[in-house]
Amino acid sequence: MSGKMSSLLKQIISSYPHPEKVKIKDITKVGKMIDSLVSRGPESLQVITDFDFTLSKSHLPDGSPACSGPGVMNNSSLMSQDFRDKVNALYKKYRPIEFDHNMPVEQKIPLMVEWYQQRKNVVVASRVQRSQIEEMVTSCGVVLRDGAPKTLAWLNEEKVPVLIFSAGNGDIIEAVMKRDGVMFDNAHVIANFYKYDDEGFVIDYKNSTLLHVFNKNEHAIENSTYFEDISHRPNALLLGDHLADARMAEGMQDPETIFKIGFFNDPSQVEESLSLYEETFDVVLVEDQTFEFVNILLKFIFGRN
Template identity: 45%
Template sequence: MLKDIAATAHGVIADFDRTLSRVWHNGKMCETCHGIMDNSALMPPFYRQEANRLLGKYYPIEIDPKMTEEEKIPYMLEWYGQIHNLIVKCRVSQGSLEDMVSASNVKLREGTEKLMNELHTTNVPVLVFSAGMGDILEQVLKHFNVYTNNVKVVSNFFRYDDKGVMVGFKDDLIHMFNKNENAIHSSDYFDKLRGRNNIILMGDSLGDTKMAVGVPQPSCILKIGFLNDKVEERLEKYMKNFDIVLIDDQTMDVASSIVDLMK
């Protein structure tokens, strides 16, 4: 499989938080898209307090190896619904998002900029598929100069009023366990893959393995999984669902090596 992918890689599908972005840097946890907003000084204190409380309640459920996806989904819907309603109450301005990202400690995995540049240079379409907040995700990609014309983002995007104040979300909710639904896969990215049937998929959760649903007649999908925590509890399931499992790897070395073989 690796030889086939390397010889004719036609597309990349990647989760963002803790996949393209780092988990740790210099001993400190890096912020996710939600974390950027949760910890921003531009957000009111009541938001940060409630968001952190919800994280403490629901994140252990998200990564609980003993629960099935079906058992987790109602809790994830509760979590996202409460966070989204909370954000609306904050009347976030569209213009503040760039400042939130600039002031955050978000970082891409070491070598991500190089990898994204290679994919752009070789005209490989990249789908960044995230259950996070698309507006912030796009700002992060712009901040690190990797939001090029071959990159498509599918995520949860804000809806704004005529004054640029966030008043809700567009389209259907994307969470970590519904990345296979047809409504989500209406993205024109999949049209671009016609005739490009070999895919590199990267994610950090088991739900990410579904991101390639919608690829037209796939001949080969190489799934790279980043296992960032609870390694002993989750390793067996990751080994069954991903072709390559990287444990606490804060780099893009493996994916870059595969893309380099394309040359």
């Protein structure tokens, strides 16, 4: 950490039970940003968050990997081994491209679209029904981070709009949130939703433009009523676990303070990637499967401290 720590930042970190997990490159800048968020209060705030491994856990208490949104279908007993083999082959082909720091984003984008289209084609060929997706979610291993339901409830109480971006499937995300009782009216999921035929079978994506990790930002909602509703909220709390998530506020109208918190989930990548996260996010939380830091910050913004 470099710079001088503000009084508010000092209080937040001292209230957080794992200060060793907090990485801040410029504490002077972060202190000023927190002062701005708190002074303007909830009326000026919007929250922009990723879903998989941000709102949800990346690891379970025993250290085993948690399930992601795509994993709901991959791991379901309702799906065939042929389906799993095909989507796993796609994952092994395209996932390394997504995380290749040496490849320009412009080269990655058409490959991400190719990946999502091919995965959708496998889903369509497998004759997946809407009712099956709902059934898969009831027994899936997607677990929200400790404290995340409280976060979402507080944001709803304070009437703070929450924009949940995901390159995954929106039907699954909404089903998980409904399962956990946190699909509040202030929350909006922007993701790749399926289109169904009259019998409830998946036949395509509903949205004309596929969302992937490199284009999920506020440009995606520019022509919506929701975009107009948040136009008077110049401060944003942005939460993500992928370096590209830091761009989710792009397209935001007249921003004043965009405070970016990054969840660094993979300890094996510390030497390779942690410094990139510290460059990209204002605060990086290393191996923290909770929303404790977020909730402490919100207490100050909401005057609940």
